[in-house]
Amino acid sequence: MDKQRINYLLQKYLDRSINDTEKQELFNLYRKIGSQYAEYPDDRESVSERILLRLNEEIKHEEKRGGFLKPWKMVAAAVILVTASIYLVNRHWSSPKEIVQKNPQKQIILPGANVATLTLGNGKKIFLNSANQGKIAVQGNTVITKNASGQISYKVVNDNPSTNDQQIVYNTITTPKGGQFKITLLDGSNVWLNAASSLTYPSTFKGNERHVELRGEAYFEISKNKHLPFTVAAENINIKVLGTHFNVMAYENEPSVNTTLLEGSVSLTSKNITTTMVPGQQAIGAKNRNEITLHFVNVEDAVAWKNGYFSFRKENIQTVMNKIARWYNVDIEYRGNISDKIMGGTVSRAENIAELLNYLELTGIAKFQIEGRRIIVICK
Incomplete structure (x- = not known):
């Protein structure tokens, strides 16, 4: 299998820059792979193709900074890398139309x-x-x-x-x-x-x-x-x-x-x-x-954004949500009295938006609901 070619086509597909010929080539490669391996159970369908790509970006970022991943991050990276790799190789490829039909109520919100x-x-x-x-x-x-x-x-x-x-x-x-x-x-x-x-x-x-x-x-x-x-x-x-x-x-x-x-x-x-x-x-x-x-x-x-991170140091909820809205291409709706309390912390811009919002909920300032491409901020 030409892994470099698959990664190249997959990146173009995720960036929406792939042409029809390349898309058909990618689908054919995945159908060929899928016919050789058993398909994952349905509950693995939520795994995103972008996991592997984004993980590679984060590892490259750490190497560029001259630092090392912390031990728990190395373990997590290894688990995700293996899981994502097996998933990408073993699952039967579905076209975007087929995926939408399987999960008509769920819309995946990808990072920028x-x-x-x-x-x-x-x-x-x-x-x-x-x-x-x-x-x-x-x-x-x-x-x-x-x-x-x-x-x-x-x-x-x-x-x-x-x-x-x-x-x-x-x-x-x-x-x-x-x-x-x-x-x-x-x-x-x-x-x-x-x-x-x-x-x-x-x-x-x-x-x-x-x-x-x-x-x-x-x-x-x-x-x-x-x-x-x-x-x-x-x-x-x-x-x-x-x-x-x-x-x-x-x-x-x-x-x-x-x-x-x-x-x-x-x-x-x-x-x-x-x-x-x-x-x-x-x-x-x-x-x-x-x-x-x-x-x-x-x-x-x-400059955290340029280096692939959100930095929420001494920022209020509105400033934080403005950053999230621009990067994930979502709309923000506020309910309740907006708090002027400040936040702190650094989060990867490759993070799944649901995990990012879960992290923000730990501050106790607000709770979040995802409805389509709208994030509802329920202020306390």
């Missing part, structure tokens, strides 16, 4: 994935998770490519002076609820977009600055260029840097724009207020009044 749409300056839309690897668009002397990891990047392929006077074209990359994506801009800067976010930027940087506009949340690693500062417009805040690492959270349904600096130096401006940040600080720009406040924070909390 690498999903985004690129809108070019001419209005053309490219669905990046389904786009083929390689060149996906050309704008003047700039080529947009998608690599094997599913990320896109910009590169000048013909630095011809005759093309340097071309009109600047603005592109927008947009992630839906339940999506995230990484992009490398023409100057080599890397940007990670969180769920329900968008970044508008020129295909090539000209003039006296590198300017982009953000809605939602993004983590920036900016290439240094002292002659060409990088600027970000996010709601009522303008951010100016020369080369640095920082995170910006600027969702419309949040009360403030939060900028967290990990490395370098950042200058923020809001109307007639300008302030400079140092690493380890977070700037809170209130939307309903003209002020920016600075305080030192644990910067890992701000």
Whole structure:
């Protein structure tokens, strides 16, 4: 069995980027496997294909951090890995339509994935998770490519002076609820977009600055260029840097724009207020009044989403549920008096949503019910 091929097709199927030919190939492989082994009892049907994929992601994340899984996590990982592997190989494959018919009342809510749409300056839309690897668009002397990891990047392929006077074209990359994506801009800067976010930027940087506009949340690693500062417009805040690492959270349904600096130096401006940040600080720009406040924070909390985790340190139930709603693509309904008590803790973004809500219930602040794609928060 070509395990690499099955994993490749399965990932495309889960990301909804698989084409009809690949889907048929995947179904045929699973039917072939299913005919060779006994089928699991019905009560194992609740096991998700994503368990194995998400577990691998978490293990890779731990290795990247240079740490080790705790002993109990290693045991749990081994059990889940074996269970998921046997389940995926041994069960008889059902098409999505067949699964829905077996469990018409149950809707599986999966964590987010690498999903985004690129809108070019001419209005053309490219669905990046389904786009083929390689060149996906050309704008003047700039080529947009998608690599094997599913990320896109910009590169000048013909630095011809005759093309340097071309009109600047603005592109927008947009992630839906339940999506995230990484992009490398023409100057080599890397940007990670969180769920329900968008970044508008020129295909090539000209003039006296590198300017982009953000809605939602993004983590920036900016290439240094002292002659060409990088600027970000996010709601009522303008951010100016020369080369640095920082995170910006600027969702419309949040009360403030939060900028967290990990490395370098950042200058923020809001109307007639300008302030400079140092690493380890977070700037809170209130939307309903003209002020920016600075305080030192644990910067890992701000970029936890990029590293595959939720961090709920000193956050209230509404802030927590906003994060969950964006990543799992669900609606939130509150019942009762909403508590202003704060939470704490870190949870994997690969977690099953039911397990995540069970964890939150342990705080005693609220109980949760799942109805379709709606999470009902019953406040105490």
